[in-house]
Amino acid sequence: MKNIITIICMLLFATAANAQVKKVSIQASGLTCSMCSRAIYKSLKKIPEVSAVKEDIAHSTYHIQFKNPDQISISALRKAVEDAGFSVVRLELKTKFDHQEVRNDSTLRINDQTFWFVGIHPQSLDGEKSLLLIDKEFLLEKDRKKYPAVAAEDKASGGDKVYHVTLLAS
C-alpha cells in the first residue's frame, strides 16, 4: 500500500524534464535468418512516427530515428518487434539532457512518458546520454537481476505506464 501511494505521488509530481529522447536502439531475440531480421525491420519502418531504421543484422539490433521525437511510443516499438515474431531483449534511449538533475528512485516526464530512474547516484545530466530500459518486456531476465527492486515496482505501477531506466556509462 505504501508503495502504491509513493508511486501515485511520484506520478502526480513527475517533473517535465529538460530532456528529449532522440533515437532508440532495439535488440531483438535470437534470429536465425535475414528474412526474420528483415521482417522486424519492415515492421519498425511501418510505424508512422519512424523516419529511419538502420539495421545491424549481425547483432540483431535496429537503430531507429523519428520524424518527431516528441511522439516516440515505446509500446508501439515493442509491438512491432513482437508482431514480426520476436521479442525485445534490450532497448536503449539516446536522450539529450540540458542540465537536468536526476537521482535514484526519482521520476521524469520525457517525451510525454514517465521514466523512473534506478541504480544511479544524484547528478546533473548534460548532453546525450543512453538510458537502458529495465522493465521485463524490454530486457533479458539475467540482466534484470542486477536491479532487484524493479520486479515489485513493475507490479505496483502496472508495467507499461512507468518505464524504469538506468543510466549507461557513456
Place this chain on the structure above:
Amino acid sequence: MRHILSRISLTGMLICFLSLTRAQELFVYTEPASNMPAKSVGLRASNWLMPDNQTHTINYQFIPEVMVGAGRKLMIHADGFFSNQNGHFHAVGGGTYLKYRFYSSDQVNRHFRLAAFGRLSLNNSAITQEEIDLSRFNTGWALGIVGTQLLHKQAISASVSYNRDYNNGAENKIPPGQADQAVNYTLSTGRLIFPRNYENYRQTNLNLMVELLGQDLVHSGGSYLDLASAVQFIFNSQTRVDIGYKFQLYSTMQRTTPNGFMIRFEHLLFNVL
C-alpha cells in the same frame, strides 16, 4: 530391430551435422515452430517431381500455396493440389494448414519454441499406396506439435503428428484392410553456408538442410523413414528458392513415389494486411 538401429545411427549423424552448423530454421520439408511475421503474406509454389514405381512415369505435382501471418502467434496456409496422375494435368484437391505458437522462450542467441499445428485436406486422386500423405495424395486431417530449439547458433526441430485419412471421394476409396491412421515424426536441421557475415539484406543466403521424415501406420505396423536434403537460396531477404531431394532409407509399406525432387519458390510480402 534393424530399423531402430538405423534410426538411432541416423539421429547420431544428424546431431554430428548439427555440431558443425550455424542455425537455420527455414526448413524445406517441414515447418519450424516459429511463424511468419504478422500481417504478412507468403506466396509459395511447390513442384514435386517423383518417379512413380507403378506406372514408371514421372509423377508431377504442383502445389500453389498462400500463407498468411494472421497474428504474431497464428499462421494459416491454403493450398491447392494439381497432379498429372492418369496422364493429364488437373486439379485434384486442396487443403488448409494452421499453426499456433503457444510457447516461446527467447534470448539473444537462443530460443525454444513450441507450436501446435493442424491440417485439413481434400483430395480426389486414386489411392495407389499405403503411405498416408495429406499434403499431396489423401483426404483427411492431421494434428501435431513441433518444437524448435536454437542454441549457440545451432537449430534443431522435431515434430510428431497424428494423421487420419478418409476415402478420396466416392470413387477412390481406401482399399479394404489398408490403414487409415498414421503417426508422422520429423527431425530437421539446417546450416547457413553463405554469407559468413550478415551486413545487409541484399546478400544472397545459401543454406543446406537435412531432414528425417518418418511414418508409422497405426494397427498395420508398416513404417518408413526418408532422408531429405535441400539447398536453399534466399534473395533480397524476401524470396526463397528451395531445391530438395528426398529418398527412402527403409520402408515396410507399399509406396509409389518414395524418391524424387522438389523445387519450390516462395516470396514474402511484408506488412500487406
